[in-house]
Amino acid sequence: MKPITSTLLCVTLSLALGMPAQGADQAVPGKQQKATKQDKASKRTPKSALPQSLAPHPDATDSKELTGQIVYQVLLAEVALQRGRNEFASQAYADLAVRTRDPAVLERAIEVAGYARRFDRVLALARLWVQVEPDSKRAQQVLVGVRVLTNQLDGLAPQLITMLAADQPALPGNLLALNRMFARSPNRKAVLQLISTVGERFPDLPEAHYAIAVAASSAGEHERALAEARQALALRPDWQIGALLEAQLLTQKSPADGIASLQRFVDKNPQARDAQLHLARALVSEKRYAEAKRLFEQLLQAYPDNPDVVFPVAILALQENDTALAEAQLKHLITLDFPDKSAAYYYLGQVAEESQRADDALVYYQQVSPGDHYLPALIRGAAILAKQGKLDDARSQLNAAAARDPQLRVQLLIAEATLLREANQAATALALLEHELSEQADQPELLYESALLAERLGRLEVMEKRLRKLIALQPQSAQGYNALGYSYADRNMRLAEARELIETALKLAPNDPFILDSMGWVLFRQGELEGALTHLQRAYAQRPDAEIAAHMGEVLWMLGRTEEAQRTWREALERHPESVEIKETLKRFSP
Structure with missing residues (x-):
């Protein structure tokens, strides 16, 4: 039996996604495969090309005629698959599987039913396969997988226990994978009951208690989850995974208790790097920066080339305004082997910008790839150009970026308008946004920004109209209420209404x-x-x-x-x- 992590879980996911669980040479629906000479010859499909176990049903009176029908039906189903007619192909294979009761045909019929999203048919065929081959581990795995997928959990525990116990070397990893198998199930209580039943059969394995703890936490049973996590740690006191779970559960009610738990574990296990990293991050989250810094410095000495250590050290240095340390670590970070260096380039740009090294900042910002830091890097780079007196260049860069990625168009237009406003060209900025509003009349950000510009230009009627429209479009957003209320308060007018608007905003945020x-x-x-x-x-x-x-x-x-x-x-x-x-x-x- 293969481990659940590599077989049963894959079966479950493959059925959910309509992908083949095994066999790379099987037909893929909706794709026209390149025909080789062998493929062309197979169109005649001699009997030997079919599954070896394929045979006419014993009741058949004319086996040659039945075999011909089988060949024809297989070809018909495969051609239908290639043309995207998944339901037709699934029905054809299902009929063939029921008539022949052949294991190979049953397995293929199950896959094709998965393509067609006919999980009722998958379940029926899987049950038939187990009847035909009761000793087949593959059939058992598929049946368990489809029952998991369709949330039919009652009575599933005995099958899972048998399959888990059959592969002792893979048992710990398979227990850890249990909760992933049931991630889509909406009934978290039923999942907890099932995993508890399974886990209780392996009481001496910390992974079993870990699995129960995760299921209990998902089901809202916090105390049981904590008790199971602690039992896992009692069985294996130096287990980082168990320590992290205990800390996570404690943090839900008290971040200080979570930190204390991790600190005790790290004190007893000074080489537990993952636990140390989580402890340092938890300290940062609680703004206990001095403690976090000491721990990160220790980690940096032990793991000077580990990005998971170097990057947090740099960010913590930025938070404490230690720009020299931050810049040194960020420069080291971009020399290391890790996939996305955009964050490092972005923060290097910030450091250079704050140090009045505008040209260096521009170079760093230009190396930020699309992602979380891409838009702010574009905007900050454009702002630097504008401050250098290169407003036209800044606008050109923003326009080029908007052309490359239309989804960023509104944010980049607002950034362009901001540059114009800061260059004392508020009227041009407002015209820019109003032109876009003529295409997107209900775009909230455009309404808000154009309202502020209108106020700056003394066009109070326009400002009020747009903010009231924004409030109507987004009644649960505080932004419009606050802007309108503050505008009245700043002008010392309609103060009762201003206070009411701001009070509404304050309730929302x-x-x-x-x-x-x-x-x-x-x-x-x-x-x-x-x-x-x-x-x-x-x-x-x-x-x-x-x-x-x-x-x-x-x-x-x-x-x-x-x-x-x-x-x-x-x-x-x-x-x-x-x-x-x-x-x-x-x-x-x-x-």
Whole structure:
């Protein structure tokens, strides 16, 4: 018996996808195969070319006539497959399999029924195959596979146990694969019951307890999952997979408990690299950067050329503003052998840009391939060109990228409009977006960005109309409510309505720093200074943005806390030396 991971699981997936489970020379539906001389000769299909076990049914009166019919039906079904007539081919093979009861024909009929997505037929044929060949391991595997695929789990445990026990060397791996077999099943409780029944037959194997733990977690039985994971670790105390599962389960309720669990395991097993990596990442997630940094430094000494170590070290260095270490590790990373280096090039571009090395940044951004970092790399590269006075080149690059990938067209148009706005060409930017809106009148991002540009140009009626349309299109999105409410508050008009709009936005996104800023500003306009300060401080703690700092300083000033206000503005100006908001605010409140 082959391991479940390589046979039974493949059978299940092949039936689901309509692909052959074995036999590369079998016909593929919908493809015209290249004919060789041997293929052409096979069109005559002598009896010897059929499965060796193929024979007329004992009741047949004319075996020659029946064999001829079989040959004809096989050819008819295969031609139908090549022409994409999967249902016709499946029915023809099913009829032939039932008449001949031949194992080879049954197996082929099952595959063709899979192509046709006729899993009811697959199940019936698999059951027939087991009747015809009760000792066939392949037939048993197919029957189990199709029962898994069709979620017929009742009574399946004995067959699974027998198949698992028949291949002792592969038993641990097959137990670990059990949950993958049932990944599509919607009834997680039934899966847990089945895997529990199977796993309980192998109580001395940690993999059995692991399988039950995973199934219990999927079924929402957290305490049982944790108990089974701990039993697996009791059987094999140095098992990293078990330790990671225990930590994952603990983290669901308490990240600190998950970290403590991994720390205990790593202390006892200092060579457990995967557990150390997960521990370091967990520490980063909990913003325990100093502890994470120490652990990553240890890992870096032990595994200096491992991308799984080098990349997190670089990212952590970026988070701590250690650009020298970050750049060194990122440069080392791109010399290592791993598939996608785009993230490394992107972050190298950021480091170079922040270090005022614009040309280096452009080179790095240009090496970012399509993926998660592709769009931001394009936009940042274009922004660098614009700052260098090469606005036309920047726009050309964005337009060329949009032509290559139309799915990015809207985001790239908005980026182009942003460059135009920053170059004091807001009217041109608005015209660009309005031209696209004439083609996509309900595109939310275009409505939002064009509304902000219209406001900048004093076209308040256009701004209000588009934001209200955005709210109607996306009533569960906070963006439109916040933009409209803030616009009213900033102009000190319709404050009751502004507050209502911002309160709605805050309910939809209670921790958004910009919405908190809007709430603080409308409260300030209404004279509720203490409430305004509370919201602005929360906003600034999450995002030390220049505009938020300007608002917070103004509220502090009005509360008589002038020194704090001045300090807030000075710190913000150091952080954002080009901020127009901070400079104008300082000018207004200068003695």
